[in-house]
Amino acid sequence: MTLLQNEASDVVMTPDNIRTRKLPVAYNIGIAVAALAIAAAIVFPTGIGNWVLVVVLGVVFYLIGLQVIAGRIEGPRAARNRMWQAAIYCACVLAILPLASVVWTLVSKGVSRLDGDFFGSSMNNIGARDPNGGAYHAIIGTLEQVGIAALMAVPLGVLGAIYLVEYGKGKFAGTVRFFVDVMTGIPSIVAGLFVLSFWVLIVSPWFNNGTPQFSGFAASLALTVLMLPTIVRSTEEMLRLVPGPLREGAYALGVPKWKTIVKVVLPTALPGIVTGVMLAIARAAGETAPVLLVAGGAAAINFDPFSGGQQSLSLFVYQQAADASRYAPARAWTAALTLVALVLVLTIAAKLLARRSSLR
């Protein structure tokens, strides 16, 4: 401090002159107001657009004005910093708008049919002029299909993850891991086509006197294909977080490897595994494309997933959206609201569980 005072003893060091100059907040607001005013002055008299164009042009003018004026006061580097910060905030706002619109539409349009009839009846014998009709059969279908899919995918996925973490070494394990990741990206419609060509067209005729049969179980198979990689990946991550000393302690006590895995590793990682499974189930419950191809989509209540077409909530939304009846959109939106509620409850529960897990 004495060095500074010696070099320029006549200059009093204050916070104002040892820091670079800052753009006052008032200038910032002023630039924004001026930008909007200029945009309005350009757009409205010439009649080339409405308020949306004013806002868009205003943002562009604001970014340019900020760059110029902040560049005068703070220097070009700080000005560029400000401009990018403003652009990043704009991106955030821009993304929130459609998402808020989706949520608002879901709620405002979805509540119109949120009544007992919707959850208590099916679409059996509902014509184009009937305002009632419900999604009971679709809810049954979704629960059964997703439940069966989970019964198949969870053991397979957890065992696959155990292989990758505990046993897998060398090239084969690397290949499996790579293809698990690749399988995550398989489009759902391709999974549906696979089950269509494998189960519906080739296997199901054996049980059904030679004619192909759509069924809820076929949808479960397709959902299994989609859930499997997700479950393997999330379980693998959780198993890797289990501390090594836990395993070594068990081995040191003479516990065989399989028992160490079942009694020590799995219970430790259980909350994380459950989280991953619930996220996979939530994703599978919302899938439409595979169900559309293989489940058949019946209008009546069908509790048997192994014979006859079955409905599912997402497919119900799609079918009602394509229906010409003037009561169909209300049914579609209410079913969409139900579906989103189901998926979000599962997802939020999974995330809360993940937060409580001791490993994360």
Added chain:
Amino acid sequence: MGDYPSRSENATAGDLGVTESHTRAAGLGVSPSSYEEPPFGGGGALPKKKRFSMESGFRGLSVGAGAMVLVIIVAIAVFLISKAVPAISADKENFLTFKQWFPNETEPRFGILALAFGTVLTSVIALLVAVPIALGIALFLSHYAPKRLATPLGFVIDLLAAVPSVVFGLWGRDVFMEPVRNFSEWLNKYFSWIPIFGGDGPFGRSVLLGSLVLAIMVLPIVTSLSREVFLQTPGMNEEAALALGATKWEMIRTAVLPYGKPGVIASVMLGLGRALGETIALALTLGVVFNISFNVIENGGNSIAANIANAFGEANETGRGALIASGLVLFAITLVVNMAARAIIYRRREFRDSAA
């Protein structure tokens, strides 16, 4: 996800999550019968390996489950090919270059060209719109937002990734179509000299609508993966840049973005994979026209997946085979994109665990 301490720290925390089963007597798994024969040497004291034990059974089960993944991937290719080949051989036109889709007639004529073009066009436009915005949000969440805002906002973004595509499709058709139609008419009025905004209408159910809906759906995926990668930037690099006098943006440009580049590329390609395979949202929003046109605002557009959903209802046996053949093309495209993305991620091991 990015906040937990590194593996090496975790590995030493031995008392984490010890369950009740540890308090039991050890050695339950070694059956006493294996000690019956008195050993001659020191090594013989170890239990004899049985021909079949729980150990080998469990191991076999888990290896089988791991191999199941490979079996499924191969089975997908095999069964799709087995159903696609008869349909393609019945095709009177060239499957790869014909633009129309009439597989249900007595002389089936169909081709993938227009569909494949529409798939790529919608996906690319969706990514062009979504990626800059998604990266902006990811940077906002990782470096600009205060933690109190970043955590719930990140949570909301993760929730949005879980919203079913049929909901976005329904929203796009019932709500979003109107503003997009107005916007298209405005574009057409002032920019019709640009070919992609030309045409005489009608507007609305266009490539633009489908792409924008697709962009909204891809946004959460790209955002959450890029945020993970940005959060993993070593604090040392950021602090070094700041200490050298860099502004916040310069710090991001010199420290965060180069470090996150492979992860961002991978997340974009994963988003591309999702966009290419998206079915229902596009089936509800595209105008279903079989042609190759860069005009993005006129009614039209189609994609492989949307065509499968739309045409499946009235398809006969050859029609199904044709749809399966188009699905095979889609499978091949997404497989290539995904494998490329994964290869990029694997080259940087540190991203592998977060970019699921």
